[in-house]
Amino acid sequence: MKNNQNTHVEVAIIGTGTAGMGAYREVRKHTDSIALIEGGQYGTTCARVGCMPSKLLIAPGELRHNTEKFADFGLQGKIPSVDGKAVMKRVKDERDRFVGFVNEDIDSFDEKHRIQAYASFVDDHTLSLSTGGTLTADKIIIATGSRPNIPGFFEQAKDRLITNDDVFYWDDLPKSIAVFGAGVIGLELGQALHRLGVHTHLFGVGDAVGPLSDPEVIATSLEIFKGEFPFHSNGQVKSIERNDKGVQITFKPTPDSEEVTETFDYLLAATGRKTNIDNIGIENTSLELDGRGVPIYNPMSMQCGNSHVFIAGDVNGDIPLLHEAADEGRLAGENASTFPQVFKKARKTSLGVVFSDPQIATVGMSFRALTKKLGCHFASGSVSFTGQGRSRVMLVNKGLLKVYGDKETGVLLGAEMIGPHNEHIAHLLAWVIQLRMTVSEVLQMPFYHPVIEEGLRSALRDLLFNLDMGAHPPLRCIDCGPGA
Ligand SMILES: Cc1cc2nc3c(=O)[nH]c(=O)nc-3n(C[C@H](O)[C@H](O)[C@H](O)COP(=O)(O)OP(=O)(O)OC[C@H]3O[C@@H](n4cnc5c(N)ncnc54)[C@H](O)[C@@H]3O)c2cc1C
Numbered sequence: 001m002k003n004n005q006n007t008h009v010e011v012a013i014i015g016t017g018t019a020g021m022g023a024y025r026e027v028r029k030h031t032d033s034i035a036l037i038e039g040g041q042y043g044t045t046c047a048r049v050g051c052m053p054s055k056l057l058i059a060p061g062e063l064r065h066n067t068e069k070f071a072d073f074g075l076q077g078k079i080p081s082v083d084g085k086a087v088m089k090r091v092k093d094e095r096d097r098f099v100g101f102v103n104e105d106i107d108s109f110d111e112k113h114r115i116q117a118y119a120s121f122v123d124d125h126t127l128s129l130s131t132g133g134t135l136t137a138d139k140i141i142i143a144t145g146s147r148p149n150i151p152g153f154f155e156q157a158k159d160r161l162i163t164n165d166d167v168f169y170w171d172d173l174p175k176s177i178a179v180f181g182a183g184v185i186g187l188e189l190g191q192a193l194h195r196l197g198v199h200t201h202l203f204g205v206g207d208a209v210g211p212l213s214d215p216e217v218i219a220t221s222l223e224i225f226k227g228e229f230p231f232h233s234n235g236q237v238k239s240i241e242r243n244d245k246g247v248q249i250t251f252k253p254t255p256d257s258e259e260v261t262e263t264f265d266y267l268l269a270a271t272g273r274k275t276n277i278d279n280i281g282i283e284n285t286s287l288e289l290d291g292r293g294v295p296i297y298n299p300m301s302m303q304c305g306n307s308h309v310f311i312a313g314d315v316n317g318d319i320p321l322l323h324e325a326a327d328e329g330r331l332a333g334e335n336a337s338t339f340p341q342v343f344k345k346a347r348k349t350s351l352g353v354v355f356s357d358p359q360i361a362t363v364g365m366s367f368r369a370l371t372k373k374l375g376c377h378f379a380s381g382s383v384s385f386t387g388q389g390r391s392r393v394m395l396v397n398k399g400l401l402k403v404y405g406d407k408e409t410g411v412l413l414g415a416e417m418i419g420p421h422n423e424h425i426a427h428l429l430a431w432v433i434q435l436r437m438t439v440s441e442v443l444q445m446p447f448y449h450p451v452i453e454e455g456l457r458s459a460l461r462d463l464l465f466n467l468d469m470g471a472h473p474p475l476r477c478i479d480c481g482p483g484a
């Protein structure tokens, strides 16, 4: 489609990331009158600067870290030195391969549907394009994603202030870095860089760790990460200054400690993300906005009010995860196509994984949400991975898993955890929670021996006991095999 024409389409989709592409595929089934608009680079946040390159950086760090355990296993060998240029080359080559697949998909979309321009609302049905001209549409899907949120204070770091977007374009690893934000990005990238030999300090606030809300799991996580690298989870930063060597940061590691001054090559801001709703002229529409400036929408249909506008992916700021963006895009696409007939769909069980080591995961309802909603009407069960058989065998025996169940029905409601390879346990739990299984029913499922999932069984047995629905778990469980 030519960028400058004044034209009308049935459905306009703003943003060609994961949500926008999912929406396009659905809309395409219903009409040929589509505008799929992209202002920035094709390739999606996930593939270019998100999920995939971050995991590519984590992988060599984790491999190298495991060589630190050689002596404990009776093996001889040095911890490998790091060739930063080669590490970054692989990260970028593999990243480009993933981006290439996305771009192949885009190329397969009908060229007449694609517009390369930033779009902005002029009114409810009209979009202006940064390349000139306007576009009118019967129905519009907003899928403009998010961008890093950078507190003004960090601007003092000047040219040494970076975000995740910059990291994945590095040609070499720096010598040192101060990572701000102990959320998902800060933990993943901070630990990976530390493990690749970059002198790393991680600065958090209020002892927050990733998406966790259970105080016991938070405490275990803080102990684990602080045992590995400098992590100021409740530090106080006094000043940030660009000096001739890099970024000089003066801080108190804890509120009671002495001030420390250190200079780092870069300051990486990993302090949350802002939705791209504030720069698309949303105020020019008649949509009702919430306190964040996001149109009020139904998360089961993605429809904004009763209007012809739908919103999907990170831009709505609710569950900024890849699989959710994909689901939301498809749902928005289906409903925009059939509007004014709009159907609701049940959303999947909530599932989040942080690819730190040990991995953090949250499933179903969080401890915080349960405490708010059910008060004392839910119970917890837990297992520590310290003595868990398979985890000890592999020397990955760190972490704590908590599961939560309903005291009235015995239904499993949620879990929070930090532990070895917990991405797998988190999936099993998400599936059984979505099936609304009771704790007793889950315990009827087979558990192999010796596996890390036996730890999950211990936590579930503890939960059953705490729900007053089962006997106290035996200290050494005979059907489990040693160390379960
Ligand atoms: C470092 C990092 C690691 C991550 N790791 C994971 C992970 O491991 N697992 C996971 O589930 N999630 C992860 N995520 C989150 C995941 O990447 C996002 O949830 C997902 O990519 C959001 O997709 P989206 O379609 O909403 O947005 P995007 O893919 O960002 O697409 C939005 C598009 O809209 C375009 N756009 C913006 N404004 C306009 C406009 N006005 N006009 C036209 N186009 C516009 C943008 O250029 C962009 O291409 C990670 C994110 C980051 C940053």
Ligand SMILES: NC(=O)c1ccc[n+]([C@@H]2O[C@H](COP(=O)([O-])OP(=O)(O)OC[C@H]3O[C@@H](n4cnc5c(N)ncnc54)[C@H](O)[C@@H]3O)[C@@H](O)[C@H]2O)c1
Pocket: 151, 180, 181, 182, 183, 184, 185, 186, 188, 203, 204, 205, 208, 209, 210, 211, 270, 271, 272, 273, 319, 320, 321, 352, 353, 354, 355
């Ligand atoms: N594995 C994954 O699924 C994955 C990986 C990376 C990112 N993501 C997605 O991207 C989103 C954004 O990630 P994120 O890590 O930027 O956000 P986040 O919301 O997870 O964490 C931001 C953290 O920064 C802290 N913070 C805020 N201001 C600060 C300051 N001035 N100094 C120090 N700390 C400060 C907050 O307390 C919070 O802990 C995540 O919510 C997640 O949905 C997912």
